[in-house]
Amino acid sequence: MPSRQLSTSTDTPPRHHHHHHFFIPLITATVSTFTLLLFLLFLLCHRILTRKRATRSPPPPSSSSPPHRLSFSVLRRATNSFSSRLGHGGFGPVFAGALAGVPVAVKLMDSTSSQQGEREFHNELFFASKLLSRHVITATHFSSDPKRRRFLLVYELMQNGNLQDALLHRKCPELANWNTRFSIILNIAKGIHFLHSCDPPVIHGDIKPSNVLLDRDFSPRIGDFGLARLSSEPPRFEIDVLECGSVNNDEEKKKMKEEEVDDCGSVASTHSVFMEEGSLGVEQSPSPETAVMMAMTSPETGLAVAAASPGFEKEDAKKMNGKGLKSNSVRDWWWKHENDVGSGESKKVRDYVMEWIGRDVNKERVKGGIEYGDVEMGKEEAKKKKKKKRRGKELEWWESMEEEKFDGVVKGKRRTVREWWKDECFEENENKNKNKKKKKKKKRKGGGEKSDDIENGDDWWVSDDGLDKRKGKSRSRNNRGNMDWWMDGLSGELWRGRRNNSFDSASGEIPKSGGVSSTPSMRGTVCYVAPECGYGGDVTEKCDVYSFGVLLLVIISGRRPLQVSGSPLSEFQRANLLSWARHCARNGKLFELVDESLQLLDKEQALLCIKVALLCLLKSPARRPSLKEVVGMLSGELEPPQLPVEYSPSTPSRYPFKSRRKGRAMLVIPEYWNLKWLNSLKQNLSISFSHVIVLMVVIEKWGTLAQRYYIW
Numbered sequence: 001m002p003s004r005q006l007s008t009s010t011d012t013p014p015r016h017h018h019h020h021h022f023f024i025p026l027i028t029a030t031v032s033t034f035t036l037l038l039f040l041l042f043l044l045c046h047r048i049l050t051r052k053r054a055t056r057s058p059p060p061p062s063s064s065s066p067p068h069r070l071s072f073s074v075l076r077r078a079t080n081s082f083s084s085r086l087g088h089g090g091f092g093p094v095f096a097g098a099l100a101g102v103p104v105a106v107k108l109m110d111s112t113s114s115q116q117g118e119r120e121f122h123n124e125l126f127f128a129s130k131l132l133s134r135h136v137i138t139a140t141h142f143s144s145d146p147k148r149r150r151f152l153l154v155y156e157l158m159q160n161g162n163l164q165d166a167l168l169h170r171k172c173p174e175l176a177n178w179n180t181r182f183s184i185i186l187n188i189a190k191g192i193h194f195l196h197s198c199d200p201p202v203i204h205g206d207i208k209p210s211n212v213l214l215d216r217d218f219s220p221r222i223g224d225f226g227l228a229r230l231s232s233e234p235p236r237f238e239i240d241v242l243e244c245g246s247v248n249n250d251e252e253k254k255k256m257k258e259e260e261v262d263d264c265g266s267v268a269s270t271h272s273v274f275m276e277e278g279s280l281g282v283e284q285s286p287s288p289e290t291a292v293m294m295a296m297t298s299p300e301t302g303l304a305v306a307a308a309s310p311g312f313e314k315e316d317a318k319k320m321n322g323k324g325l326k327s328n329s330v331r332d333w334w335w336k337h338e339n340d341v342g343s344g345e346s347k348k349v350r351d352y353v354m355e356w357i358g359r360d361v362n363k364e365r366v367k368g369g370i371e372y373g374d375v376e377m378g379k380e381e382a383k384k385k386k387k388k389k390r391r392g393k394e395l396e397w398w399e400s401m402e403e404e405k406f407d408g409v410v411k412g413k414r415r416t417v418r419e420w421w422k423d424e425c426f427e428e429n430e431n432k433n434k435n436k437k438k439k440k441k442k443k444r445k446g447g448g449e450k451s452d453d454i455e456n457g458d459d460w461w462v463s464d465d466g467l468d469k470r471k472g473k474s475r476s477r478n479n480r481g482n483m484d485w486w487m488d489g490l491s492g493e494l495w496r497g498r499r500n501n502s503f504d505s506a507s508g509e510i511p512k513s514g515g516v517s518s519t520p521s522m523r524g525t526v527c528y529v530a531p532e533c534g535y536g537g538d539v540t541e542k543c544d545v546y547s548f549g550v551l552l553l554v555i556i557s558g559r560r561p562l563q564v565s566g567s568p569l570s571e572f573q574r575a576n577l578l579s580w581a582r583h584c585a586r587n588g589k590l591f592e593l594v595d596e597s598l599q600l601l602d603k604e605q606a607l608l609c610i611k612v613a614l615l616c617l618l619k620s621p622a623r624r625p626s627l628k629e630v631v632g633m634l635s636g637e638l639e640p641p642q643l644p645v646e647y648s649p650s651t652p653s654r655y656p657f658k659s660r661r662k663g664r665a666m667l668v669i670p671e672y673w674n675l676k677w678l679n680s681l682k683q684n685l686s687i688s689f690s691h692v693i694v695l696m697v698v699i700e701k702w703g704t705l706a707q708r709y710y711i712w
């Protein structure tokens with residue numbers, strides 16, 4: 001019995017040991033599964049929470065606070081993956097979306113192929129935090145990823161789109177009412193007046209109908225500050241702050257000044273203060289992110305504002321500035337960069353526009369009527385791009401959302417802030433050198449470059465309106481080519497030169513603009529830009545006044561500045577709105593300019609608007625009124641303006657031969673006799689007349705040369 005007992009005890013292993021063998025892995029498995037589940041649950045919760053926070057986080061768009069930074073994914077969600085396009089500007093498309101339930105417009109700056117988009121982005125951002133007015137629309141949020149070159153700006157959604165579209169394309173019935181149009185005119189004037197009354201004044205630089213957005217009630221808001229700049233007045237603020245601040249002691253003042261020079265960041269202390277409309281000197285501190293963005297934008301203003309930000313340390317400023325540039329040199333760099341005029345490309349651009357006009361004239365003639373809007377560039381390129389896209393060969397960057405792919409594309413382009421600055425300076429120097437070389441070449445070729453330019457007609461605007469004081473001699477319109485006459489008043493950098501930052505200087509080409517932009521990426525838009533800006537003159541508030549004049553005429557006449565609707569010569573004469581307006585003024589027929597479809601027209605107001613427009617369009621910037629005066633005249637606070645002498649119908653011509661010719665022209669211009677065969681006669685006459693003028697100029701020039709070198 002005992003032996004049996006023993007055998008059973010040795011054969012079967014103890015029960016508890018068996019259990020132990022299975023329990024350990026079981027427990028381990030359960031624990032690990034549990035942990036894994038817990039971890040997954042945690043991850044899920046975290047994701048849901050962060051997502052919720054992300055969707056909840058964007059503060060509602062408000063134009064009364066500095067712009068907030070958002071992530072790209074938030075904006076992608078807000079726009080439903082960029083599905084509903086509102087329009088396309090010079091630097092990318094604009095999409096509709098909603099942030100925190102508020103409708104917004106999200107602008108994608110296409111900066112993958114040129115730096116222009118990035119510059120415009122920074123410029124917009126800089127002004128966004130400063131210009132707080134109900135007449136101005138600025139960015140409320142932004143998203144920036146310099147590594148991937150993604151720059152997005154968020155604006156309040158303007159339900160009625162832009163003025164150009166509402167007035168000329170959709171022909172909104174609300175705009176057929178004179179009162180609505182007049183209120184738009186007045187509010188735009190107030191908006192520009194607000195910009196000019198900032199300290200330092202802000203020059204918008206691109207006033208045109210497509211940059212005026214209309215809200216639900218057709219109230220206009222001025223937008224697009226990509227080309228805006230501060231007025232280049234001497235920096236008054238340094239004295240202002242030192243004088244007005246609490247610094248009484250001379251030594252302390254001196255110390256402060258020294259600090260300013262040593263440390264870029266401290267420029268902030270002396271940087272002037274922008275005003276909110278109606279309030280004096282309300283200084284706003286931008287968020288640190290905005291400040292950093294701004295600092296990258298403009299060494300002068302950017303660093304100044306950046307340093308004013310609470311989260312921005314002086315060390316940051318030094319880091320950004322590389323070796324710590326002196327404030328003055330920084331400022332110089334910025335203004336030099338802004339004012340640099342690269343004349344070399346002007347001819348290219350001119351040729352391009354000529355070609356474009358020619359192409360479209362031919363194309364539209366077939367349809368029966370020609371319409372020239374603001375010059376649209378690169379239509380063919382856009383078509384090609386569209387075709388490619390359809391074939392799936394090329395996707396826009398916001399469409400190809402795969403981050404990895406995108407990384408691959410831009411890897412080579414990653415730059416530090418310092419590199420970015422270096423590149424900018426280098427680009428500028430390179431352009432300068434190119435310009436110098438070109439000038440030298442020109443000099444070697446023939447000298448007397450200036451006078452040649454004038455004779456070639458590059459200077460015609462100076463003498464327009466019979467105000468040529470430069471050479472003391474008349475220049476009849478007809479001594480220019482036919483195309484030049486047609487382009488009378490169509491100022492723009494196209495005809496003269498361009499600013500470096502308006503072009504992709506690397507390629508020397510007109511930068512792509514999606515083919516649908518009205519801005520061929522220049523400082524200002526053809527037809528709207530003041531002549532002196534293109535001539536390389538100072539960009540002042542008076543440039544905006546000129547653009548406002550054109551805009552005023554467009555709103556009153558309900559047509560584009562360049563629009564040919566029929567084939568006869570009379571229609572061709574009306575094609576250029578500016579020269580047509582001047583012509584009407586000289587003939588005392590201002591009402592011919594008023595849109596015939598206008599209802600409830602107040603004739604007095606309309607006449608007032610046309611007169612104000614003509615004043616704004618004076619070729620001499622000094623003679624143009626300020627926007628303050630314009631607002632005064634339009635609102636009836638100031639006396640209505642008198643037409644300038646050169647526009648009054650009774651003005652006798654300064655040049656007797658001109659008037660004699662006019663008299664003779666009466667006999668031969670077909671409109672008067674309505675005889676078709678006289679067309680050819682007139683053409684022949686004008687050709688021979690221009691030959692005579694050229695001959696006279698040659699003789700005169702030969703005379704002065706002969707005198708100079710004692711030939712006789």
Ligand SMILES: Nc1ncnc2c1ncn2[C@@H]1O[C@H](COP(=O)(O)OP(=O)(O)OP(=O)(O)O)[C@@H](O)[C@H]1O
Binds near residue numbers: 091517
């Ligand atoms: N806040 C907005 N609300 C509604 N629509 C907008 C808004 N911002 C822009 N848009 C639309 O998107 C279009 C493109 O705007 P964007 O400012 O980029 O270019 P643009 O002013 O037309 O041209 P450019 O860039 O050449 O000056 C506008 O014409 C307008 O129709």
